Amino acid sequence: MNTVIVPSRPIAALRDAWRHCVGTGEFVLGLRRDYLESLALVQSQIGFRHIRGHGIFHDWMGILRQYDAAGHVGTRYSWTYLDQIVDAYLEVGIKPFLELGFMPQALASGDQTVFWWQGNVTPPREYAQWNALVAATLRHLIDRYGRAEVLTWPVEVWNEPSLKEFWQDASQEEYFRLYDETSRTVKDVDADLQVGGPATSPEADDWYVPFAEHVAASGAPVDFFSFHAYTTGPAQHVPFGVYQTLRHPSTLLEQFARPRRLLAGTALEHLPMHVTEFNTSYRPDNPVHDTAYNAAYLAPTLVGGGDLVDSFSYWTFSDMFEEQGVPVSIFHGGFGLLTHRQIKKPTFHLYAFAARLGSDVLARGEDHLVTRDDTGRVSVLAWQPVGGTDDPAEPDRHHLRLSVPVRTADGGTPVTAYAHRSRVNDDDGNAFTAWQQMGRPASPTSRQLDMLYEAAEPAVTHRALEVDPATGRADLDLHLARHEVTLVEIDPVSDETPAWLDDLRILGRP
CATH class of the missing domain: 3.20.20.80 (Glycosidases)
Structure with a gap:
């Protein structure tokens, strides 16, 4: 790809x-x-x-x-x-x-x-x-x-x-x-x-x-x-x-x-x-x-x-x-x-x-839009392309790979970036699918409504991205599920971890 x-x-x-x-x-x-x-x-x-x-x-x-x-x-x-x-x-x-x-x-x-x-x-x-x-x-x-x-x-x-x-x-x-x-x-x-x-x-x-x-x-x-x-x-x-x-x-x-x-x-x-x-x-x-x-x-x-x-x-x-x-x-x-x-x-x-995208457009394509705001946050809106009734059924997965510039508000290059991803598709963030699986209750009970509210929220994942110090870029691989729309917000990281902290020791192991 x-x-x-x-x-x-x-x-x-x-x-x-x-x-x-x-x-x-x-x-x-x-x-x-x-x-x-x-x-x-x-x-x-x-x-x-x-x-x-x-x-x-x-x-x-x-x-x-x-x-x-x-x-x-x-x-x-x-x-x-x-x-x-x-x-x-x-x-x-x-x-x-x-x-x-x-x-x-x-x-x-x-x-x-x-x-x-x-x-x-x-x-x-x-x-x-x-x-x-x-x-x-x-x-x-x-x-x-x-x-x-x-x-x-x-x-x-x-x-x-x-x-x-x-x-x-x-x-x-x-x-x-x-x-x-x-x-x-x-x-x-x-x-x-x-x-x-x-x-x-x-x-x-x-x-x-x-x-x-x-x-x-x-x-x-x-x-x-x-x-x-x-x-x-x-x-x-x-x-x-x-x-x-x-x-x-x-x-x-x-x-x-x-x-x-x-x-x-x-x-x-x-x-x-x-x-x-x-x-x-x-x-x-x-x-x-x-x-x-x-x-x-x-x-x-x-x-x-x-x-x-x-x-x-x-x-x-x-x-x-x-x-x-x-x-x-x-x-x-x-x-x-x-x-x-x-x-x-x-x-x-x-x-x-x-509504969460930045004001500057960095890239546009048939399955993505990349923007940046004045804090340096890069936002990627991506979706699986669909084609209407006469097109073949969409595959279960859609893959998009991006090389994204990451910089701080003052134009500097951070060591890492934080990637926050929100996604909806046929299963995630989809109360309609949950409702179908419930048996399509016409008038949901209070308990069913509570479950539908939870099912309607986007699935959220997050991870750290390494930024290449020579290019100021991070690689982003996105695998989208069927009919997915996803938003990835990439923020430059200013690491404030004190030198004495060691997360490997949280459980008391050497």
């Missing part, structure tokens, strides 16, 4: 576009304890900057309240739930990425809905009332949280209007009107608010250029372009779940790159590009989400996605997600990095590992 010689000097700065945003279920879930506990855990170990979900204007949020009492007819806006949820977001250090939708029933022009929780997907009956709702909401947020804060919250118009399930008849003409009316209303509230769209479903090529041409003609403001990316095929339904084929993971990066390529030469070609949803499967009941395979599959996207777009938002941080109804089992193929009750999935650890 060839040894990868990791350069001593950085080749790039690490972009953390993966951290800009994370997805969530319907907005009103932010009132629940389990949801907030899950979000706090994600923020403590990963730390996303924004959070995006559907249904801010759903009737469950109770924002729009129309009345007719004693001859007094009017509209009252209620911020009770909105304030509680946004307060909770800000308390754990995450900001809203505001997606404006769905349609309140009182404003809707029709009865078509989507999801178990029935989000109305029809255009407004009167755009003046919709615009008033948007303006009142944004003005309230600015009054409550301050202009400087709210200006950092992107505002996205609707969700996946390119699909008839999410927008009546998937009408471009009607969505373009919605976009024009809404974006101008946003700018009327404050010209510095950032507004964008069209938040299209994956590979909606027939929407990109028409949207660009339309806003160029209408003069509607657009500050960013947003779209979604997934790689699974049609759903093969079973009770309470689906199976799907998976394309090669590189197709995610191809989807990230496509809109900018198609928009070349239009007025939108240089705008920030935000992937406001991405994952393997677009279904919230596909068991691939619970696996170590999912983490290994997405590792190249986390490493390379920032070269193509300004952000890409994992869909979603938690399995508290009810588009297909209340889940029937603790593991059910949900989108989340966490299950209900905060059991960590392997993909959670992929993100947590990425």
